[in-house]
Amino acid sequence: MFKSVVYSVLAAALVNAGTIPLGKLADVAKIGTQEDIFPFLGGAGPYFSFPGDYGISRDLPEGCEMKQLHMLARHGERYPTYSKGATITKTWYKLSNYTRQFNGSLSFLNDDYEFFIRDNDDLEMETTMANSNDVLNPYTGEMDAKRHAREFLAQYGYMFENQTSFPIFAASSERVHDTAQYFIDGLGDQFNISLQTVSEAMSAGANTLSAGNACPGWDEDANDDILDKYDTTYLGDIAKRLNKENKGLNLTSSDANTLFAWCAYELNARGYSDVCDIFTRDELVHYSYGQDLTSFYQDGPGYDMIRSVGANLFNATLKLLKQSEIQDQKVWLSFTHDTDILNYLTTIGIIDDKNNLTADYVPFMDNTFHKSWYVPQGARVYTEKFQCSNSTYVRYAINDAVVPIETCSTGPGFSCEVNDFYDYAEKRVAGTDFLKVCNVSSVSNVTELTFYWDWHTTHYNDTLLKQ
């Protein structure tokens, strides 16, 4: 008796510490079987490499020397935000209050299903080994960042031969900071890294990795006249199908929409999701394009102010590139949010801005913008500046693929000759005005991004935010 009490106290202590996952065994047969669904989830699901890889080698072209390297990465796989978590929980209550046996694709709910949000403290946070629903979940934000760090070393480790002390910059969202810390852990203890947590509060103004947060001028609804036209009949069809299979269940179109997010975040937290199997392929394509459309008109080329928002960070990276000869530091690593990366890519011009996406139908020939390809959880954008003989070049790699600048790619490895690149960049930022367009002065008097240059003296250590 005494022994069993001791054991249960011990077990409770270990569970609280989050170290020993007690409970159901891992579902080995299911984990890893749903990766083909990741690209349809609007970037909310686990990381995958850019599917539009043109076949260009990631290797440094023959005879060239890397002069400077930047990385801008998204945090890793996470639980839903507070607001999305509340929405998913509402749909879960509807299902969990259903008193009959489930039929059809909801039958899995008959089998002892455990809702994947077990603790509201997990909301907004990375998924980790400790907080996963399944002991073998391979898609945690923690593991993604550590694996990324190892791959990063395999690819660019030579850049650290003469530089073992350096900073890594993270926006002050807790999940972003935690991802940077997992990445640092993954790099290993041969480095002396100082993690600089740069405020993403509105008051940070221009000195931020998350310009979107310092942009009161940004209006989520600015292009709703276009977005409202997108046909969402498929959501009603899903709800009808599930209600027909399960008499008395009253799912709405909005519940159907929520199920896609449930699928994505459950994959991050458990490693598989039976909810993902509710949808037909057509429905996944409809949903996925809806995500592309929204993102294009809220944070991409479809919203005219975005070029200005992305210019805040793009201008800073241009300044670093131009200083490569005088900067001792060769590698600049930063972590932020998906929207900030999309804003940055929009200013660079790496997302097609010649064709505005249509809301009238799902386009195939005219759509190269797939949100999930650019910003899955754990997304990573590299800027490489390298010298070959007497010339220097710049190119971008997104999620393991070289993605050339459409009008400037005649250099080795489809890179852009550096002076051509600076001319190109000047045109991209011409007419942009982050401070004015965003009305930054209404929330902050900080008008310049300085953290890459003054981190030695300022030491950024901002309060972490769950946002």
Ligand SMILES: Cc1ncc(C[n+]2csc(CCOP(=O)(O)OP(=O)(O)O)c2C)c(N)n1
């Ligand atoms: C230009 C711009 N300003 C403000 C916003 C408002 N906004 C919505 S989400 C978000 C931060 C990103 O949050 P989330 O979608 O949860 O991305 P994640 O942290 O998962 O990368 C911001 C700043 C925006 N999307 N775009």
